[in-house]
Amino acid sequence: MATAEQQTSPQPAQASGDKTWHGIILQTLKRNAISLIPYVPDRVLTPLIKNLHADPFFTTFAAAREEEAVGIVSGAWMGGRRGAVLMQTSGFATLANVLASLAVPYQIPLIMFVSERGTLGEFNYGQSLVCRTMRPVLDSLALEHHTITRLDELEFIADRSIKQAVTTQAPVALILNPLLTGGKVFDK
Amino acid sequence: MNTDLDTRNTKVMNRFDITSRLIAKLKHEEAVIGGIGNTNFDLWAAGHRPQNFYMLGSMGLAFPIALGVALAQPERRVFALEGDGSLLMQLGALSTIAALKPKNLIMIVMDNGIYQITGAQPTPAAGVADVVAIAAGSGLANSAWAADEEDFERLVDEAMSASEPSLIAVSIDDKPGVGTTRRDPVQIRERFMHGLGVREPL
Numbered sequence: 001m002a003t004a005e006q007q008t009s010p011q012p013a014q015a016s017g018d019k020t021w022h023g024i025i026l027q028t029l030k031r032n033a034i035s036l037i038p039y040v041p042d043r044v045l046t047p048l049i050k051n052l053h054a055d056p057f058f059t060t061f062a063a064a065r066e067e068e069a070v071g072i073v074s075g076a077w078m079g080g081r082r083g084a085v086l087m088q089t090s091g092f093a094t095l096a097n098v099l100a101s102l103a104v105p106y107q108i109p110l111i112m113f114v115s116e117r118g119t120l121g122e123f124n125y126g127q128s129l130v131c132r133t134m135r136p137v138l139d140s141l142a143l144e145h146h147t148i149t150r151l152d153e154l155e156f157i158a159d160r161s162i163k164q165a166v167t168t169q170a171p172v173a174l175i176l177n178p179l180l181t182g183g184k185v186f187d188k
Numbered sequence: 189m190n191t192d193l194d195t196r197n198t199k200v201m202n203r204f205d206i207t208s209r210l211i212a213k214l215k216h217e218e219a220v221i222g223g224i225g226n227t228n229f230d231l232w233a234a235g236h237r238p239q240n241f242y243m244l245g246s247m248g249l250a251f252p253i254a255l256g257v258a259l260a261q262p263e264r265r266v267f268a269l270e271g272d273g274s275l276l277m278q279l280g281a282l283s284t285i286a287a288l289k290p291k292n293l294i295m296i297v298m299d300n301g302i303y304q305i306t307g308a309q310p311t312p313a314a315g316v317a318d319v320v321a322i323a324a325g326s327g328l329a330n331s332a333w334a335a336d337e338e339d340f341e342r343l344v345d346e347a348m349s350a351s352e353p354s355l356i357a358v359s360i361d362d363k364p365g366v367g368t369t370r371r372d373p374v375q376i377r378e379r380f381m382h383g384l385g386v387r388e389p390l
């Protein structure tokens with residue numbers, strides 16, 4: 001499974017019986033009425049982004065910066081519409097300010113999916129260092145976060161975490177580990 | 189004040205006065221997002237409304253937050269007040285808004301050419317860049333300088349029924365905001381959600 005996910009899936013996988021990681025995430029978002037999806041892309045997220053764009057239930061679009069995307073979904077939530085932000089590890093590294101000055105103090109259930117670069121075969125030293133800043137930042141704000149490594153645990157963790165974020169009005173970061181997605185390996 | 193203000197041939201106005209003029213025009217529970225510092229201080233001073241949201245940090249995110257509100261409630265007009273220094277932090281947001289084209293979003297830039305609240309240092313854009321040209325170049329065709337107070341009010345009226353997002357830039361003086369927002373983020377957010385009809389009070 002894992003290695004095949006490094007390439008963009010040729011077939012949009014949207015059937016409810018779909019058991020790819022991105023199919024499960026898409027269905028879990030839909031089931032939880034999360035329809036606004038701004039993102040800054042990551043290679044690994046490509047099949048998810050593509051299938052979200054293809055599904056009219058979602059308003060999926062690129063933002064110029066991750067903190068901008070956080071602002072958008074925060075405003076949308078206050079207006080009664082749920083969203084989630086997709087990003088890679090380096091995108092998360094730009095977020096400490098907006099987490100600490102908007103999402104946390106205003107109690108906004110910010111839902112983040114972070115494709116984890118920088119570990120398990122990283123080829124770029126900068127990426128691996130950036131990755132090491134992520135969990136200390138999350139822990140310093142006592143933010144809920146889960147690193148998802150197994151396909152059979154994905155739906156449970158994602159679904160429960162989204163519901164917990166909404167009901168406790170607290171942000172959550174779901175970190176998509178290379179063991180789940182296949183990650184990105186050296187490609188020249 | 190800055191030399192660029194003269195060459196643009198716009199009157200130098202006042203943030204509190206402009207904000208009060210805007211608020212006086214709002215009759216349909218329009219949402220208003222006040223950016224960090226003076227923009228939300230003057231929004232507060234103009235008179236609290238349940239549809240006002242005050243930012244206590246996250247410099248540069250007034251337009252993105254307003255965009256989110258506008259996408260969630262397409263039938264409601266949503267205004268955002270942002271300082272020129274704050275906008276410079278998040279110029280990419282202009283293109284995101286241009287791409288999504290929410291017609292109910294109205295962006296107001298309070299341009300004093302300085303970071304007033306941190307000691308009135310000039311921004312890097314002061315005297316060299318033009319906010320309206322940047323916005324137009326970012327894809328927001330419906331962008332204009334307000335020539336004076338009456339022109340500002342006319343531009344707001346136009347924006348109320350526009351079919352695309354609007355940006356209004358206002359040359360302002362170097363005065364600080366006249367009020368101080370009560371810094372209670374949870375209450376601010378909760379009351380805003382009541383004001384938008386998303387929630388009932390406990």
Ligand SMILES: Cc1ncc(C[n+]2csc(CCOP(=O)(O)OP(=O)(O)O)c2C)c(N)n1
Pocket residue numbers: 097224225226227245246247270271272273274275300302303304305306
């Ligand atoms: C990321 C970040 N950098 C710096 C600051 C400090 N800061 C707070 S308000 C401000 C200036 C805002 O300038 P502008 O938006 O032009 O509004 P004005 O003060 O001129 O009314 C600065 C630099 C901050 N809060 N966040």
